[in-house]
Amino acid sequence: MQQARSKPNAVLLVLMLVGVVAWLTLPAISVAPNRIVPGTPQRAQEALGWGVALLATVPMLGVATLAWRPFTWHLRAALVLVVGLLAAMPLWLSGVAATLEAASRLGLGSALWLLLFLWLLALIELRARLALSRPLGWALLLPVLLAWWVCLMQWLAPLALYREYQVRSDQFVGAIGQHLALVGSAVGAALLLGVCLALAMRRRAGVRRVGFGILNFLQTIPSIALFGLLLAPLAWLASRVEWLAALGVSGIGWAPAWLALLGYSLLPMVRNTFVALEEVDPAVIEAARGMGMSQRQVFLQVRLPLALPVVLEGIRITTVQAIGLTAVAALIGAGGLGTFIFQGLGQAAMDLVLLGALPIIALALMVDALLSALADWLRQGGTT
Amino acid sequence: MSGDVVRQRHSLAGWWVPLAWLALLLALSLGMGLLEGPLRVIEPDSRDVLYVRASFLALLGQHVMVVGLASLLAVLLGVGGAVAVTRPAGRDFLPLVTQLASIGQTFPPVAVLALAVPALGFGTLPIVVALLLYGLLPIVRNTLAGIQGIDPGVHEAARGMGMTPGQILRQVELPLAAPVILAGVRTSVTINVATAAIGATVGASNLGDPIISGIVNGNTAYVLQGALLIGLLAITVDSAFERLQRRVVRQG
Incomplete structure (x- = not known):
């Protein structure tokens, strides 16, 4: 049993490595001056600079490292990191929104959609490996939703989806x-x-x-x-x-x-x-x-x-x-x-x-x- | 040998139901003009009661091609993926794939189609991708259920x-799981026939086209023509699968 546990968790490794590559290579956002003009795609490092972009890879690489020796407490730490990543995404977007002009519209790019998908998969995987109950699994999403909600109310007015909603x-x-x-x-x-x-x-x-x-x-x-x-x-x-x-x-x-x-x-x-x-x-x-x-x-x-x-x-x-x-x-x-x-x-x-x-x-x-x-x-x- | 031939003929004889539906479908796509009279009764105010922007046969062909392509890819990927995660090398991914296949089926097919458009643009490609992704779920789930449902004693x-493991897969696992897998494929194709029709709203031309343009122009006759053909296509496909399932079950 101990031996089986110390085998690397291939799922988390793959999810996180794909996530890092997607984050650095695919467009993270698109910015449009108004509703009619199609947005110009930007990669993460173009939006807020290499420093922040590389900083964001640290938790993902951290989860991958923890997954190398998937003891229970490693997986628990990975769970915290993944929830943190999901909650940090709206904060990063808020940072981007602060640099934009008033009328511009911010759209999510393929990198962010893919990351959301990968991180949610990681969450499902961790929930299954740690045998968390269903209500606890849903409760994990609460801080994430809270972070999105606060950011939407405070700083994410340029988000195109939110603009469509407001109208x-x-x-x-x-x-x-x-x-x-x-x-x-x-x-x-x-x-x-x-x-x-x-x-x-x-x-x-x-x-x-x-x-x-x-x-x-x-x-x-x-x-x-x-x-x-x-x-x-x-x-x-x-x-x-x-x-x-x-x-x-x-x-x-x-x-x-x-x-x-x-x-x-x-x-x-x-x-x-x-x-x-x-x-x-x-x-x-x-x-x-x-x-x-x-x-x-x-x-x-x-x-x-x-x-x-x-x-x-x-x-x-x-x-x-x-x-x-x-x-x-x-x-x-x-x-x-x-x-x-x-x-x-x-x-x-x-x-x-x-x-x-x-x-x-x-x-x-x-x-x-x-x-x-x-x-x-x-x-x-x-x-x- | 002769017994085999007789059984072959017997099972062929059972195909008359899907063949009859197919004949009706083809007849209606070719001879929709004959229904002009009744259609005019339904839609007396419109000048045109027959959808003429494209031939029904071409629309039917497009529909079948898109669904066929997506379903073929979904079967290959779905069965392949499910087999991969039940092998020792891929077993790590089994819990995630199982969960994903069951959560994914909660997603409405229309929503998946709608999400494919922002990602891939208008036209036929997003429809094929959306149908493929959505069609994967029942196939993966059923293949997993089929393989996992095999008595360990048989293994x-x-x-x-x-x-060898390869022989066990080909000669034991897949044949035993075949009825369950086929049921998954049936579900998948049925959903795909329906979802492809909605694809007409994102710029694919298929049997959904007459319905959408009928709704837009307020022409009930167009809507009826499209609806009749899609309904017939769905029934044809479904009855063919029913036949196929019976054969597989009998052979098993």
């Missing part, structure tokens, strides 16, 4: 609201309908076969095509049925998006609920019956609680999927964060694209983490 | 028979 801060909040409302209502409806469907499928094999057939088929259809196919019938319905039109149903907008989301959400929801209810150990059911529980009690007090973690897994998969699909729904005017992506692509304004894409990824990751944690917690509660 | 037996 649209109201719209941005509204878009997040729309996004969440669409995802929440579709997943909520899918949960209700899915549980009913799963229960019906347990009763009748015919429903099961037809139901899974249709839902599987639906899942195959690409989202953009399904949105398109719903457009004509909904427009027709809205033109014929007045109260539907009064509700705001039309060929474009939230109605086709919501329907398509519901359709896509049903399969993972029904599948997980069905499997969860089926897979409860028959011996446990038998025991509950033997204790004199009624059919209803067995279901509500035994089968359902035992199935809950797997059902929750279904909700997690469904919600993450729906967050991504809602982004596409912006194409048919359903609003949400995808609006910024497609607006940005249309205007070739890449920072606007980022303003849509980054929060969508963050939302998906957050929902994933929260629901996974909840499922873990329920599982532990179930076994003790 | 032991193969080694006991004097097989």
